[in-house]
Ligand SMILES: Nc1ncnc2c1ncn2[C@@H]1O[C@H](COP(=O)(O)OP(=O)(O)O)[C@@H](O)[C@H]1O
């Protein structure tokens with residue numbers, strides 16, 4: 166069974182570059198963009214999966230971090246373009262690694278107080294309070310005209326990565342795909358580590374964890390912050406993919422979409438987010454062209470997963486999870 | 490005055506109108522097994538929960554190793570060396586027996602903020618955990634998920650987890666419950682030696698075990714300790730016989 170999951174995982178990983186390469190050779194850039202979109206959403210969901218899958222923390226506010234990451238990319242690029250300092254004399258930048266670092270740090274900084282408050286609650290209250298924080302940031306973005314308010318912010322060109330022409334779809338796909346692999350590797354090591362053990366125990370039985378001498382609150386807080394950082398990085402990539410960032414990236418629809426990806430793919434499974442994102446984007450692409458109500462069909466699939474395939478797509482393909 | 494590992498003073502706890510703990514005081518001395526007995530619903534588990542930190546008392550104080558721990562949370566108390574087992578087994582159900590014990594080993598080492606090294610390939614976790622499983626006779630079941638263990642095995646696993654914490658005191662809430670006569674006998678033998686490692690506050694219904702093991706016995710009735718003494722003192726205490734042992738005065 167473990168071997169089967171490995172096979173499924175390897176096939177899933179190869180799927181995206183296979184699609185992107187094929188598209189490159191037949192000259193259909195659109196499919197490269199589609200694969201890039203899948204990889205970015207998967208990375209965002211890998212981040213959320215640390216909190217949701219491993220920690221059992223159903224954050225309904227991760228769009229806040231996805232959107233913040235997006236705005237970091239947009240705002241820094243805009244300032245660089247206008248040659249105006251962002252704040253405190255610090256210049257803007259169009260350098261992706263710097264933008265990523267800024268997005269990761271900012272999301273961590275914002276997640277810390279949000280986590281400190283919301284992790285005092287659990288269950289439905291946690292869901293509602295994370296949603297409330299995200300909505301606050303959403304309305305803040307809408308009502309702040311300096312960065313486009315409701316209309317959002319366009320990037321005049323995609324930000325750069327040293328040595329690559331990121332304006333072309335394939336090099337940018339490679340950048341995104343490598344970051345997705347790094348995110349998956351991080352998740353994998355995290356799950357197997359001491360921290361992962363404590364986090365999964367906090368999900369299974371917090372009273373037991375506390376009784377052994379590990380504070381579930383502290384463990385969850387660290388998980389929440391790490392989770393936000395990765396989702397924020399994905400947000401920065403998403404802004405660069407679309408060369409556009411708007412409050413919709415911060416909206417509760419986005420938070421819901423990330424949760425849906427994970428449930429579709431398989432909760433707390435390493436490749437669940439990737440499987441979920443692939444399925445989601447394919448649905449959007451295949452049915453979105455036929456009917457505006459494609460989300461209705463998505464809803465039906467989601468119901469089927471919840472009722473008949475708790476392990477999601479990965480569970481369906483690879484069987485039950487292994488545990489040491 | 491003998492030194493005290495644990496000192497509970499005038500503890501009170503109400504659930505609505507019910508006074509589950511009503512001015513209870515007791516202590517635990519080095520090397521002893523102090524049994525806490527009393528009828529169902531007397532408030533024994535509620536008392537253990539307040540000592541471990543799972544419940545906050547309404548009034549009173551708890552001192553452990555000379556420190557007032559009344560305001561500390563469960564994890565802090567556990568790190569200080571207070572290990573409890575639960576009356577109803579409470580484990581990480583999806584984890585194997587081994588991983589449940591490993592969790593206590595890493596808690597003891599204070600190394601939960603390590604993010605990279607896989608625990609299953611870390612001998613500094615697996616080896617001590619395996620030793621603890623062997624001590625309680627579960628070595629052969631190391632890789633079985635806690636959820637798939639038998640009731641008795643889960644009770645043993647609770648003890649192994651407590652051992653792995655290398656505690657300064659044990660709080661055991663009915664460890665024999667549902668173990669069967671064989672299991673109870675084995676566990677009685679094990680606890681007999683365990684008091685040398687750390688004193689034990691033992692809540693137990695099995696009177697054979699209590700009378701065989703206890704250095705001192707306290708009797709809890711309606712949240713109040715009505716008597717504390719040696720086994721023979723308690724057996725012959727008329728109030729205890731009336732209130733608990735069910736004999737006419
Ligand atoms: N969390 C709780 N809320 C309300 N009542 C409780 C709670 N826990 C215990 N009780 C009540 O307190 C009393 C003492 O319970 P408990 O400490 O479990 O007794 P024992 O362990 O001696 O059998 C019982 O009447 C029980 O119903």
Ligand SMILES: [Mg+2]
Pocket residue numbers: 533534535576
């Ligand atoms: Mg009880």
